[in-house]
Amino acid sequence: MLRRVFGRRGEFGWQGVIGAAMCLAVSAVAASAQDHVEHDPADIEYGLAVYLAECASCHGEAGDAVAGVDLRSGQLRRGATDRDLIGVIRNGIPGTGMLAFELDAAEMAGIIAYLRNMTYEADAVTLGDAARGRAIFEGRGACLDCHRVGGRGPRAATDLSAVGAERAPSALRRSLLDPTGTMRPIDRPVELVTADGERVTGRRLNEDTYTVQILDDDARLRSFDKADLRELRVLTASPMPAYGDRLDADELADLLAYLVSLKG
Ligand code: HEC
Ligand code: HEC
Structure with missing residues (x-):
């Protein structure tokens, strides 16, 4: 599904190029300043999904559909810092069409990462298919040996039922690739x-x-x-195996999509 979304964004890329050409130097400077903000591709990609679901109806897929607001310009009047942006999204802008949104921590991390990287084009799909991911979780991945989801799994196990609301996709992926390094x-x-x-x-x-x-x-x-x-x-080593070698990139992407979907 996300592949299709990215396909469509490819078309918007041309509008972006034309738009950028018209804005000349100003946005070129802004864009290069933006390039220094490092966000994980998994967060950006998840943020795109949140954006399409919550924001694109007014702001448009290219971010320029509200008069006087160009979300991809890198020059947001009310969004100089991430904290400002979070405030605008949480509280809305009273007296305007900008609504207040209740997003969970993962959605907020995603949308901020996406707004800061709206010109980003994914070359690797990092979020796959949640249904396939669930099959891996319950089958070959044997995650239910050590985890609980929705009342299934051993009673003493770490519960992941709401992990998709609590952790950003990038953090979830790090947990899969390096459980010991990310263990609290x-x-x-x-x-x-x-x-x-x-x-x-x-x-x-x-x-x-x-x-x-x-x-x-x-x-x-x-x-x-x-x-x-x-x-x-x-003990300082996590009992959880690192999955980078055990699952291929597509399987990891599917598993990650499933974890992101666990909202409690
Ligand atoms: C119902 C329509 C609507 C929806 C949905 C909506 N917005 Fe807005 N948004 C607006 C309008 C209208 C403005 C301009 C407000 C003004 O007049 O300053 C705005 C302004 C903003 C601004 C301030 C831009 C600046 O230049 O400082 C940001 C950031 C923003 N929106 C982000 C979002 C995000 C993120 C979402 C989705 C979570 C979203 N909006 C969903 C209508 C909407
Ligand atoms: C041998 C037991 C074991 C297996 C198998 C296992 N895990 Fe874990 N996992 C743990 C433990 C214990 C923790 C909590 C401590 C830590 O981070 O190491 C954890 C932590 C996590 C976290 C981080 C949770 C958080 O709150 O941040 C995620 C995500 C996760 N596991 C996903 C998985 C997935 C997906 C699988 C299957 C592919 C899996 N685990 C398989 C034992 C396991």
Whole structure:
């Protein structure tokens, strides 16, 4: 579906070229300033989908359909910084046709990345087909061995049911390619040995100087006084395998599309 969208954007590319030629030097300077903003292609591409769904009805696919506003010019009166842009999108512009939008964190990251890169042409499709991605998630990828989605999967597993609302597509892709590098400290798996020799593995829900609360691998919530433990080890490697070698680029794109679609 996104492939088709990009095909259509190709046609708009010509309008963009003509438009840019007419705007002469001013926009050339703006465009080169914009080029320094690095956004991940996955965020930009997701932002395009959000843009087409939410914004294009008024602003047009090329971003120039509202009189006096050219979203691809790189010169937004009210959008000098990303924070300004977020404010305009969240609050709208009272007294004008610009509505207030309730976007989740991932959609907002996407739309900002896209607005800053509206002239971007994707050469690689980084978001694939969500239905195929779901089949990989539940089948060959065996993600349900360690994750829960919509009540399926082991009870103690990390729940991904809303991960598409909480994380930007680029962050999700990094998690797939480099789980250890992207693991948050609180998510590090722990191994401990109690005073009477019991070995417990799981992940921390909470920790302070004296105590640690653990969800063990059998999904039991357990609390320990650190002083009573014989051993407490926090592992730095994620148990999750890196998928860069296990799945090809199309499969990764499909899986990413599925994760992005998980909105809780
Ligand atoms: C119902 C029509 C409508 C929709 C939908 C809409 N806009 Fe707007 N937008 C407007 C109008 C009209 C203005 C100009 C307001 C003014 O008069 O300053 C505007 C202005 C803006 C501006 C300020 C431009 C500048 O030069 O500072 C930004 C940024 C913007 N819109 C982004 C968005 C985004 C992103 C979306 C989708 C999430 C969106 N708009 C959806 C009508 C719309
Ligand atoms: C052997 C267990 C295991 C398998 C298999 C596994 N994961 Fe994970 N995954 C984890 C654990 C544990 C975490 C949380 C800690 C971390 O980031 O390493 C995690 C984290 C994640 C995150 C980041 C979540 C966040 O909140 O940012 C994503 C996304 C993810 N996994 C997707 C997948 C997908 C998709 C698959 C299948 C292709 C998969 N995982 C397979 C154990 C696993």
